[in-house]
Amino acid sequence: MPLALYDTWSRTVRPFTPIHANRVGMYCCGPTVYDHAHIGNLRTYVFEDILRRVLMHNGYEVRHVVNITDVGHLTSDADEGEDKMEKGSRRTGESAWSIARRYTEAFVADWRALHLLEPALWCRATDHLAEQIAFIGDLERNGYAYRTSDGLYFDTSKQDDYGFLARLNRAGLQAGKRVAVGEKRSSTDFALWKFSPTDVARQMEWDSPWGRGFPGWHIECSAMSAKYLGTWFDIHCGGEDHVAVHHSNEIAQTQAAHGTRLANFWMHGHFLTFDADTKMSKSSGDFIRLQTLQSRSIDPVAYRYLCLTAHYRSKLRFSWTSLEAAQTALNRLRHLYAGWPEGGRIDHAFAARFDAEVNDDLNLPRALAVLWELSRSDLSPANLRATVDRFDDVLGLRLSEWRPATSNIPENIQILLSEREQARSEKNWAMADHIRETLSKYGWRVEDNKEGQHLIKVHEPSDDSR
Ligand code: AMP
Ligand code: ZN
Numbered sequence: 001m002p003l004a005l006y007d008t009w010s011r012t013v014r015p016f017t018p019i020h021a022n023r024v025g026m027y028c029c030g031p032t033v034y035d036h037a038h039i040g041n042l043r044t045y046v047f048e049d050i051l052r053r054v055l056m057h058n059g060y061e062v063r064h065v066v067n068i069t070d071v072g073h074l075t076s077d078a079d080e081g082e083d084k085m086e087k088g089s090r091r092t093g094e095s096a097w098s099i100a101r102r103y104t105e106a107f108v109a110d111w112r113a114l115h116l117l118e119p120a121l122w123c124r125a126t127d128h129l130a131e132q133i134a135f136i137g138d139l140e141r142n143g144y145a146y147r148t149s150d151g152l153y154f155d156t157s158k159q160d161d162y163g164f165l166a167r168l169n170r171a172g173l174q175a176g177k178r179v180a181v182g183e184k185r186s187s188t189d190f191a192l193w194k195f196s197p198t199d200v201a202r203q204m205e206w207d208s209p210w211g212r213g214f215p216g217w218h219i220e221c222s223a224m225s226a227k228y229l230g231t232w233f234d235i236h237c238g239g240e241d242h243v244a245v246h247h248s249n250e251i252a253q254t255q256a257a258h259g260t261r262l263a264n265f266w267m268h269g270h271f272l273t274f275d276a277d278t279k280m281s282k283s284s285g286d287f288i289r290l291q292t293l294q295s296r297s298i299d300p301v302a303y304r305y306l307c308l309t310a311h312y313r314s315k316l317r318f319s320w321t322s323l324e325a326a327q328t329a330l331n332r333l334r335h336l337y338a339g340w341p342e343g344g345r346i347d348h349a350f351a352a353r354f355d356a357e358v359n360d361d362l363n364l365p366r367a368l369a370v371l372w373e374l375s376r377s378d379l380s381p382a383n384l385r386a387t388v389d390r391f392d393d394v395l396g397l398r399l400s401e402w403r404p405a406t407s408n409i410p411e412n413i414q415i416l417l418s419e420r421e422q423a424r425s426e427k428n429w430a431m432a433d434h435i436r437e438t439l440s441k442y443g444w445r446v447e448d449n450k451e452g453q454h455l456i457k458v459h460e461p462s463d464d465s466r
Helices: 039-057 084-092 096-113 129-141 170-176 217-229 240-258 282-286 290-295 300-308 320-338 348-359 364-375 381-395 411-425 429-441
Strands: 004-007 012-015 023-028 061-068 121-124 145-147 151-154 190-195 213-215 232-239 262-269 272-274 316-318 444-449 452-457
Touching (some): 004 262, 039 061, 039 232, 039 272, 039 290, 039 300, 061 096, 061 217, 084 096, 096 300, 121 217, 129 151, 129 190, 129 213, 129 217, 151 240, 190 217, 190 240, 217 232, 217 240, 217 262, 232 240, 300 320, 316 320, 348 381, 364 381, 411 429
Parallel strands (some): 061 121, 232 262, 272 316
Antiparallel strands (some): 004 012, 190 213, 444 452
């Protein structure tokens, strides 16, 4: 079954065909690096990773570009409020540049812990000022920009179909006029360039033909995607909140400067929301990080598994119970897989069923059901492994790399164990017995079997699931 994807622009699931044979350009709006990413943000990146893997599974070469927003994202989408980076700097006393660096590193660490494939390119907004200024210059020359006392704005009234992606009713918005417009000509107009305030010094600011200041948030994505993927590329992604403002504005800018609506497919991941039955306080409920899970001994990959259990176009209600269930399912799968030998063949009937599900607009919940059905089938263990390996190219659980963890074994015990292994290999049985006794004093029992030494915690049942 050929790949079909839901396109927010047309509001339909339609067959995917690349603009250039076999090559796919994909741009994903990345993090604003003033704080850690929360697991809601990360759900969106897991969805995008699955999309990329499914494209690769279909034989496409994917050029995946992710931006890092390190300037210009204001606390309010109406171009008011503070720059999130500068605000973060005031909160922590650290420079905005250093905050950006630190949270970018933290983000990349989360990215890797979730087994997200490395993008072809990470691009920082602050490394692309020249491109953004040039893009704004084009908009101004084409008659789409006007000046107010605090910046240069995009005039959305110049486009009849402004906001089509979100099916915005601009006439209705104007009539209602609930949003304060200030000096803007209409509420949907947005900043292309903001002037530095005169009363407070900014850390991130640049010279431009319009005055000293900083770029608006939306222009970075139009300018960087144009630079790295061209002004008409295959897929643009983000979270569902981007439809109404950020992506509508990216489209408006690119249409005004280059006459295209930027991407052939617009795809959006739906939100992670919080379950009413959790006992989390509101603040922690609002902001769970990957590290929060790790501190509760939950593997980041279990969170990835949880994301796979819901379709990307439905809300996923988070609860610790569902996350623990995901961890249990993942553990079971890892243990099953570890027992299957290499050297088998892919079962084509199961593979075809799996492919049909993932090609049906990334139906991962159904694809997982095929996987579990496969695991209970009467295929030989080696063929199970070969087939699951193929599925795992899409799932990204990296089952073949997993080993039962020894991290719950203290370091001194691990050292004793390796010394005993050494003694055994030298057939020094007296020493091996001596170390066995020492281990038992620490509360660990060691048994020897065909595979080697097997360690058991005497007082608590051992849990080798982590
Ligand atoms: P930000 O760092 O705020 O620019 O957001 C990064 C990405 O996370 C964007 O694509 C957002 O649309 C997405 N996002 C924000 N909140 C959530 C959420 N609760 N669930 C899923 N995605 C989200
Ligand atoms: Zn963007």
